[in-house]
Amino acid sequence: MRRLKKNYILKKQTTKIKTSNDKKKTQNTQRTSTKTTIAKKLGIKSYQKLPIICDVDTLRTLIRKKTVRVVDVRKTEDYKKGHISTAVSLPLAQIISNDTPEQIIQILENIGVSDNIPVVVYDDTFGALAARVAWTFQYVGHENTSLLEMTFANWKDLGLEIEKKNNTFAKTKHTLKINPSIFADAKYVESIQNDQNTVLVDSRERLNFLTEHIPNAKNIPYTMLGTDNSILRPRNDLKRFIENRGIKKDSEIITYCGSVGTLSGLAFYALKLAGIKDVKLYSKSFKDWKALGKPKTEFKDANYWDLSAE
Amino acid sequence: MKKKDFIKVEHKKKSFTRPDEKWGLEKETENFANQVKSYRQEKISDDDFRRFRLQHGAYGSRLRPDYSMIRIKIPSGEITPKQLEKIADLSESFSIGSAHVSTRQNIQLHWVQLEDVSEVMRGLVEVGLTTREACGNTVRNVMCSHFSGVCSEEIFDATPYSKAIAKFFLRNPISQNLPRKFKINFGCCDKHGLVRIADIGLIPAIQDGRRGFRIYLGGGLGAASFIGHLLEDFTPEEQLLSTCMATIRIFDRHGNRENMARNRMRYLVNEMGWEKFQKLILKERTILYMTTSESTRDLFSVHQFSHNLISNSILNKMKSNHKLPIVTESISIDSSSYTRWLHTNTVEQKQQGYYTVFVTLGAGDITSNQLKSLATIIQDFSLEGVARNTPQQNFAIRYVHYTDLSKVYKKLHTTGLSNSGALTITSAVGCSGTTSCNLAITNSHRLAKEVQSKLLELGFDVDDSLRSSTIKISGCPNSCGQHEIATIGFFGGATRIGNTMAPVYTMLFGGRSDKDSKLGKPVMRVPAKRVIEVIQKIVELYKQEKNSEPLDLWLDHVVNGNGPATIKNLEDIKTHLTPIVQLPPSEESPTSYQDYGNDVKFIAKTARGECAA
Numbered sequence: 001m002r003r004l005k006k007n008y009i010l011k012k013q014t015t016k017i018k019t020s021n022d023k024k025k026t027q028n029t030q031r032t033s034t035k036t037t038i039a040k041k042l043g044i045k046s047y048q049k050l051p052i053i054c055d056v057d058t059l060r061t062l063i064r065k066k067t068v069r070v071v072d073v074r075k076t077e078d079y080k081k082g083h084i085s086t087a088v089s090l091p092l093a094q095i096i097s098n099d100t101p102e103q104i105i106q107i108l109e110n111i112g113v114s115d116n117i118p119v120v121v122y123d124d125t126f127g128a129l130a131a132r133v134a135w136t137f138q139y140v141g142h143e144n145t146s147l148l149e150m151t152f153a154n155w156k157d158l159g160l161e162i163e164k165k166n167n168t169f170a171k172t173k174h175t176l177k178i179n180p181s182i183f184a185d186a187k188y189v190e191s192i193q194n195d196q197n198t199v200l201v202d203s204r205e206r207l208n209f210l211t212e213h214i215p216n217a218k219n220i221p222y223t224m225l226g227t228d229n230s231i232l233r234p235r236n237d238l239k240r241f242i243e244n245r246g247i248k249k250d251s252e253i254i255t256y257c258g259s260v261g262t263l264s265g266l267a268f269y270a271l272k273l274a275g276i277k278d279v280k281l282y283s284k285s286f287k288d289w290k291a292l293g294k295p296k297t298e299f300k301d302a303n304y305w306d307l308s309a310e
Numbered sequence: 311m312k313k314k315d316f317i318k319v320e321h322k323k324k325s326f327t328r329p330d331e332k333w334g335l336e337k338e339t340e341n342f343a344n345q346v347k348s349y350r351q352e353k354i355s356d357d358d359f360r361r362f363r364l365q366h367g368a369y370g371s372r373l374r375p376d377y378s379m380i381r382i383k384i385p386s387g388e389i390t391p392k393q394l395e396k397i398a399d400l401s402e403s404f405s406i407g408s409a410h411v412s413t414r415q416n417i418q419l420h421w422v423q424l425e426d427v428s429e430v431m432r433g434l435v436e437v438g439l440t441t442r443e444a445c446g447n448t449v450r451n452v453m454c455s456h457f458s459g460v461c462s463e464e465i466f467d468a469t470p471y472s473k474a475i476a477k478f479f480l481r482n483p484i485s486q487n488l489p490r491k492f493k494i495n496f497g498c499c500d501k502h503g504l505v506r507i508a509d510i511g512l513i514p515a516i517q518d519g520r521r522g523f524r525i526y527l528g529g530g531l532g533a534a535s536f537i538g539h540l541l542e543d544f545t546p547e548e549q550l551l552s553t554c555m556a557t558i559r560i561f562d563r564h565g566n567r568e569n570m571a572r573n574r575m576r577y578l579v580n581e582m583g584w585e586k587f588q589k590l591i592l593k594e595r596t597i598l599y600m601t602t603s604e605s606t607r608d609l610f611s612v613h614q615f616s617h618n619l620i621s622n623s624i625l626n627k628m629k630s631n632h633k634l635p636i637v638t639e640s641i642s643i644d645s646s647s648y649t650r651w652l653h654t655n656t657v658e659q660k661q662q663g664y665y666t667v668f669v670t671l672g673a674g675d676i677t678s679n680q681l682k683s684l685a686t687i688i689q690d691f692s693l694e695g696v697a698r699n700t701p702q703q704n705f706a707i708r709y710v711h712y713t714d715l716s717k718v719y720k721k722l723h724t725t726g727l728s729n730s731g732a733l734t735i736t737s738a739v740g741c742s743g744t745t746s747c748n749l750a751i752t753n754s755h756r757l758a759k760e761v762q763s764k765l766l767e768l769g770f771d772v773d774d775s776l777r778s779s780t781i782k783i784s785g786c787p788n789s790c791g792q793h794e795i796a797t798i799g800f801f802g803g804a805t806r807i808g809n810t811m812a813p814v815y816t817m818l819f820g821g822r823s824d825k826d827s828k829l830g831k832p833v834m835r836v837p838a839k840r841v842i843e844v845i846q847k848i849v850e851l852y853k854q855e856k857n858s859e860p861l862d863l864w865l866d867h868v869v870n871g872n873g874p875a876t877i878k879n880l881e882d883i884k885t886h887l888t889p890i891v892q893l894p895p896s897e898e899s900p901t902s903y904q905d906y907g908n909d910v911k912f913i914a915k916t917a918r919g920e921c922a923a
Contacts, residue, residue, distance in 0.1 A: 206406050206421050219423065224403045244343055244425040246350050301915055302372040303907035306756040307420055307745045309408045309675035 050118045050146035052273050053232060056160065059084075059120050059148060063161070069113050069169070071121045073133045074152065084122065084152070085161045088112070088169065092129045095136050096260055104140045105176045112169025113142060122148035122155070127231025128222065131265035135281050141177030147269060149230055182268075184254045184280040186292050189214065198252045203267035204286075207305060212298045214256065214289055218245060222263040225270045232266070238274040249275055256282035256289075328390055328696055331473070331615075333383065333480065334435035338442060342366055343428035360920065365448065365486070367441025368427045370920050371420065372746050378427050379746050380405075380419040381444035382434060385476040386454035386469050386496070387415035387698040391685035394697070396437040398681035400430050409681060411674035411703045413739060413792050414493070415453050416444060420746045442480065445920070447492075449485045449558070452476035454496040455503035456698040456706045459619065460659040460666055463499035465514045466521060470615035471547075472496040475554060478610055484558055489565030490573040492558060493530065500825035504701060506538040507531050507795060507823060509575045510557055515544055522546040525553060527591065528579030529827070531789035536576040537827050539584045541591065549599065551610045556595035560587075620694055620709065625661050643769030648719050650730045654771045656715065657733065659708065664693070666708045667718055668732035673740035673758040674703030676727075683725035691718050701792070702780075703739055704732045731762070731771030735779045735861070738762045739792060743785030743802065744905070748917040750785035752802030752813040752838055756906040758783045758791075764842050776849065779862040783815070783841075788919070795823040797862040798848065799830045800841060804914035810896040813838040813905040813912050819880070820869040822862070831869050834884055836891050839902050843890050851877060851886055 047067055050058070062068035063086050070087035072079050079089040088111045098107065113119055119137060123129035130147050137145040148155070156162060192198040193216055202209050202217040209219040224241060226232055247253070253271050257263035261283035271279045282288075290296065349359040360370070363378070371377035382397065397417060401409050404426040405419040412418055422430055431441060443449060454472035458464065475494060479485045485492070497503020497513040505511025511526040525545045529538025545553055557575075564582070566573040579587045641653045655668045669684065676684070684705065688697045693709035700706055710718055722728040731737050740758025743750040761781060770776050784791030784801040793799030800815035807814075814837050818830030836844050849861065855875040857864045864873070871879040877886070893902045905912050 206423075210421065221403075223407070224426070240343075241426070241429065244346065244428065245423075246347065246425070299374070300910075302374070303743070303745045303753045303756060303905075304406070304421055306753060306759075306907045307406060307408060307410065307675060307742070309672065309677045309680065 047116045047118055047144065049144055050120070052146060052269055053149050054118075054120045054146040055149050056155070056158070060160070062118060062120070068118045068120055069111065071111070071119055071130075071133065072152070073121060073123045073129045074125075078124065078152075080164065080166070082156070082162045082164050084148075084155060085163050086167055087122075088167050090133065092123075092133060092262070095133055099136070101140045101176055101178055104136055105174050108137065108140070108142060108174045109172050112172050113137075113174060114172040115142075115175055116144055119145045120148050121145065122150075122152055124152045125262070126151060126222075126226050126266070127269075128262040128266045130231070131269050132260065132262040132283075135182065135261070135265050135268055135283070139179055139183055141175060141179060143179075147231060149232075151231060154229055181278070182280055184256075184282040185284065186282070186289055186294060188280075189254060189256075189282055189289070190294065192252070192254070195252075197248075197250075198254065199247050201253055201255045201264070201267060201271070202286075203255055203257045203264045207308075208258070210299050210302075210304055212286075212296045214286065215295055215297045217256075217297075218247075220245070220267055220270075222257070222266050225266055232270050232273055235273050235275070238270050242271070242274050242276070247276075249277075251276065252278040252280070254280045254282050256285040259285055259287040261285050328694075330390070330392075330438040331385070332438050333385065333477075334431070334438060334440035334442070336432075336435050338366065338440075339428050339431040339435055342368075342431055346424055346428065361446065363424075363427075364446035364920060365443060366427075366431070367444030368422075368424070369445050370748060372744065372748050372750065373915065373917050376424050378422045378424055379742070380422050380427060380430050380441055381412070382417045382419070382439055382441055383444045383451040383476075384415050384417055384439070384699060385452055386458070386472045387456055387700065388454075388469070388696050389417075389699065390437070390696050391689045393437045393439055394681045394685040394688070396433055396439075398678040398685075400433045401681075402678045404430050408675055408677045410742065411671060411676070411699045411705070413674075413701045413703060413741070413790060414451050415456075415699050415701060416451050417699065418742070420742070440480070443485060445491075447488045447490050449476075449479040449482075449488075449492045449494065452479075452494045452496070453504065453508070453701070455498040456700045456708075457502050457657075457666070458496065458498040460661065460664070460708050461498040461502060462658070462660040463501065464660075465499075465516050467619060468496040468498060468512065468514050468523075470612045470619070471512075471514075471523075471550060473615040474610060474612045475550070477614075478551065479554075479558070484562055488558070488562055489567045490570075490575070492561065492575065494554070502824075504792075504795070504823050505529075506825070506827035507535070507792075508538065509561070510554055511538050512550075513825075517544040517546070520546055523550060527557060528576045528584070528587065530574055530576040531792055531794050531829075532574060532576075533571065533787045533789075534577070535789065535794050535829050536580060537829065539579070539588070541588060547612075548607070549595065551607070552595045552598040552602065553591070556591050556598055559598075560590050560594055564590075620661075624693075625664075640774060641772050643772050645772065647728070647730065648716065650772055651719055651728055652715065654730045654734050654736075654777075655732045656710075661709070663712055664708075665710050665712055665715060666706050667710045667715070668700070669705040669707065669722060669727050670729035670732040670737060671704050671727075672729075672762055673738070673755050675759070676705075680725050680727055683721070684727065687718060687721045690721075701739075702732070702737055704737060729766065731766055733777065734771040735776040735781060735797070736762055736765040736771045737780075738765070739780070739782040739796070741784050741790035744907075747785065747790075749788060749919045750802065751804050751914050751916060752785045752815065753906045753908070754783040754785035754791055754800070754802050757800075757815075757838060757841060760906060761842055761845065765845070768846070770849070775852075775860045778860050779865075781845065782821075786916070792823075793818060793821070794829045795821040795827065796830060797821065797865060798845060800836070802838075803835075804912070805835065807837070807893055807903070808895060810903045811912050811914065812893065812903040813914075815841055817841075817844065820862075820866050828866075831880070833880055834887065834891065836887075837893055837902065838905050840891050840893070844887055847887055847890055848883070851883065 072087040121130040200217040255264035255267040368378040410418045459467040495508035497505040512523040525541045526538030561575045738758040738761040743754035779797035782796035799818040821830030
């Protein structure tokens with residue numbers, strides 16, 4: 001039954017992909033052809049500007065045209081067992097341990113990312129690791145970064161192109177251009193804590209949030225954001241969740257989670273997708289907040305952990 | 311591009327797929343979302359919003375009205391695999407990744423942010439479920455014995471009647487503002503179904519070849535509990551609706567709307583006197599019956615739910631001549647875990663070759679992943695393709711063919727659901743207690759789970775003399791944990807011992823919930839951390855008395871002062887238990903004064919209850 005259902009879902013998805021494929025193809029061809037003509041005239045290479053979420057068809061088209069850098073952020077051993085065609089391996093740990101903007105730029109250059117080439121990031125952790133990496137790229141100035149709409153497992157289940165060879169690309173040059181508008185640190189979070197138009201969003205699971213959180217934070221657990229087949233729900237669902245919470249579109253939102261900004265990275269993109277313009281990631285998150293000895297809100301009057309069945 | 315072809319999985323489907331019953335309404339979910347917004351914008355008062363929220367099945371969480379416990383009604387406790395999967399998804403997304411079976415066959419999701427309640431409702435409507443009138447002063451989930459349809463002692467299957475009644479009263483104007491909540495329970499036979507602790511309890515009966523019911527009125531558990539009265543020897547099927555309507559109308563008209571603590575119908579019956587109340591009901595029913603035209607009467611159709619029944623012809627086709635000697639065979643703690651499970655978790659059905667399999671939960675808790683596995687197991691192994699949840703906070707998978715029992719066990723085992731003891735004393739019931747309830751004083755939920763795992767460890771489940779006994783625990787005097795119908799019941803409170811506050815339970819003996827239902831008798835107070843030891847001691851004493859009767863009957867004799875051996879009465883047994891309930895000074899053993907799940911000093915904290923809006 002389980003497998004049957006899964007296959008059914010996949011079939012449905014495949015059909016969906018097919019239809020959107022046809023539509024997109026025409027769009028893409030049109031757009032690319034105009035662009036190519038202009039580019040040709042100007043004699044420069046032009047790249048497609050990707051949205052927040054990159055769908056499967058777009059990525060496959062880009063891979064075929066060799067106009068994309070696909071980034072696999074899973075562990076190296078997983079990458080070696082098979083990855084999306086042309087993908088380079090960049091485990092999240094590398095980003096976390098080399099987190100100065102200069103180091104990130106160097107990493108980008110090493111994997112052959114130049115200023116405008118579209119970058120598509122994927123993982124196997126419901127999008128959270130990919131989101132953290134994508135955010136980092138955008139923070140240091142690689143605006144044209146996008147998240148693959150699904151995880152590697154979904155991609156594999158759909159029977160899409162996988163290869164095992166270790167991809168490397170010629171080193172490039174990349175400009176460092178910090179985007180401070182998407183970054184927050186403890187000091188910044190503290191400065192806006194009583195600001196009416198700023199919302200602090202904690203994206204950890206409910207029980208962790210109830211136990212302790214940064215004062216005034218609202219909880220949007222990452223578990224709300226995606227589905228089994230897609231790292232983020234449709235835009236309208238996400239919009240409704242935000243609306244239900246009374247969060248206004250023109251608010252400034254800062255997301256955080258437990259330690260390194262993965263879950264909140266996904267929340268960052270979910271909010272972006274829902275149409276919130278001003279979203280920031282407090283990448284060092286609650287671990288940093290606690291280490292700094294900042295105040296937190298705790299709730300100890302209920303034994304909610306005892307509801308767990310495991 | 312090369313696309314891998316999907317291999318079509320050939321699946322041998324054993325069960326029927328049920329048509330979805332539509333209990334939920336899409337428009338109610340939008341309405342709820344809008345009401346929450348208005349409430350946040352302070353356009354609705356706290357009281358009005360609370361009433362609205364409860365009417366729609368969202369109960370305020372412990373000391374945090376910004377979170378809800380969502381109570382999903384499962385009419386007759388019958389739930390489809392699709393519904394279980396949906397609940398799993400919703401819990402993962404919006405709740406805490408687990409769901410909880412209540413003692414009234416509801417499934418509850420805890421700690422849902424108020425702003426997300428409408429999203430959960432939206433998902434439930436997709437699979438036909440509703441939370442409407444699951445809380446508040448309404449007709450609550452209509453219960454039906456989980457053995458209905460398979461019980462070897464039942465006269466006919468009450469399930470279609472139970473669902474028809476549920477449908478008739480759902481969103482019915484009279485159910486919107488009753489003096490207090492109203493509970494209807496259907497049984498299958500004299501043994502199963504909690505019919506005498508409900509406002510209306512019904513057991514199928516046949517007289518002169520006609521179908522009908524034995525109907526009990528005015529029972530119920532709570533701070534003051536009563537056992538229901540038999541309305542008349544036999545109520546024919548065609549009077550079912552008018553009897554229920556008459557009862558609700560009399561309650562609506564005469565029930566106490568002033569005193570929240572005494573406004574359940576059982577108080578009305580008690581204050582008015584049974585004879586007078588009975589006369590009023592019969593008179594009202596006559597008027598109703600006389601003024602209902604035949605065509606109106608036909609609108610109440612039991613047959614709309616009869617499609618669910620498995621026909622005899624299908625069963626005959628699948629009949630086998632083999633029988634497994636399960637329940638009669640005695641086992642020991644050294645038996646294999648599968649044998650132990652067979653013995654304590656399966657019941658032979660009246661349909662030859664078929665068994666009902668019980669899935670043991672801990673105080674009703676089940677994770678999202680387990681729910682999904684359970685859904686698959688039901689789909690693969692239950693001929694009827696649905697499951698029922700039970701007031702003992704477990705699941706029952708019915709119509710499992712005997713040849714599939716070991717497969718079902720293996721599947722349950724891989725998902726951590728193969729604990730034995732579902733039908734024994736070890737399967738302790740516990741309300742949600744301080745894990746989420748405003749009224750709770752103690753962590754009854756955790757205690758019930760601790761009791762269960764300790765008793766399983768001791769092998770109490772394999773001891774047939776303990777099998778018919780039950781343990782039920784509530785976190786406060788209100789009886790959500792149904793402690794008063796337990797062989798050994800407990801309800802939570804707080805007491806100063808020496809100069810330190812401690813969580814304590816009042817222990818009751820001798821409750822039962824069959825035809826001869828009886829309320830447990832309070833015996834003594836037991837500190838929370840001594841409950842398990844006390845239970846062990848009771849069993850030890852029982853064994854010392856070398857009694858041939860089961861534990862529950864022995865305790866009943868003791869309660870009545872005619873114990874068969876050295877322990878004659880409650881005073882005798884108390885003498886033996888008293889040393890256990892004595893706590894050392896708090897300086898010596900601070901943990902003895904703490905509740906389960908806490909490592910800090912015990913403080914009794916409660917807020918206003920919400921049952922009665």
